[in-house]
Amino acid sequence: MAPPLDNCLTRNEWICGRYYSTRASELTDALQQHVEIVLISVLLGLVIAAPLALLARRYRKLEGLIVGTTTAIYTIPSLALFSLLVPWTGLGRRTVVIGLALYSLTILVRNMIEGLRAVPADVREAALGMGYGRGRLLWRVELPLALPTIMAGLRVATVSTVALTTVGAILDYGGLGQLIVDGTTTTFHAQVLAATVLVVALAVVLDLLLVGVQRVLTPWTRRRTTSAEAVVPG
């Protein structure tokens, strides 16, 4: 009879080289799924948030309704929100992505409204005086000036979405969260720790990427020491 295997996997160690080498594809697959969910959700959030923010700005009466509704969604615990969506969106990827996009709305809409509001009135008047139409005013003057605040919101939304995606594991679509939940059920230490480290690393990397994007897009803010603060519900 062969002697019982004795390695870091059978000893269930937290850090285990054998785990990384034998299950690397599991980790990269989960990471890839995680990145996909985050990107699609945040992009969807942006696409929905932009018209809502413009509507709220155009029609003052709608602002309270839009901000209030997106904040109320934010209050609903994620596990419950995903579950309440199931009867409409089914089990799986769509529900997770829509749920996460709904969460990102709160932060994105608020920051878009705040950013646009902070554009100085005389700048706007000057542009109108120079003959800018509404579209060009928004695209060429207001949006660039609002960008630091919008990007601050986008960073917060992205980092939160990376963490929240793990809850998608309830629908078997949680990226790295799947490995964490399964690893907890089977008390697989190396898997839980590796997936956790990857989630946090992903959040940090995406946040740094967005900081880089912001620097490229708004070169005039580089010299300033303070960056815009995100407007977070509360």
Place this chain on the structure above:
Amino acid sequence: MNGVWDWFRDGDHWRGDTGVPHLLYQHSLLTVVSVLVAVAVGLPLALWLGHRGRGGVLAVNLTNVGRAVPIVALLSLLALGPLGTDPFGPFGRSGEATLVTLALFALPPIVTNTYTGMVEVDRDVVEAARGMGMSEATLLRRVELPLAAPLIIAGLRLAVVQVWATATIAALVAGPGLGRIITHGYAANQTAEVVAGSLIVAAVALALELIFVAIQRWASPLSVGGR
């Protein structure tokens, strides 16, 4: 939707260790105790830092770290690691790990808001109080604390609502609480049960939010109609 109604009417779902009343009690107890622990640790710390006007970096970073670390991951690590999954008093399975996780997630809003509230107290008011001969302790208690109260309560509201939500997620890995109705529903492929559990959790979350709105109004009579 009929299935959901039937689920609520089924007497079995209102009895015993997995019944709604017991899980609701467990969930509420977890929320209250972990927020109290976070307040006991975070409030004095933030009051002191804010009074001295130091530690802003800590207050901001605490929030950022809290946002990046998934609840599921922290609870898993604590439950598999030092704290274990054994039931802990009335808190149910993985009680210790769940309590610690929830308290940690309640810390950032409490510390950040308290600190911000203290730092934003008008310096002139503070100097005037000092000039009147108030001791530092009296200054903190009679001047700074009341002026910072609205922001502190706003932080408490965030903490409570967040912990309530987080406690739901706890069931996903190992934890107790109302989330178990939802995870059980998924495991048994019962959509009605999943929806019923979610409705209870969401309804209480919204109710908590509304209660705190009322408390905030009451605590800051000056700001009524101000914003």
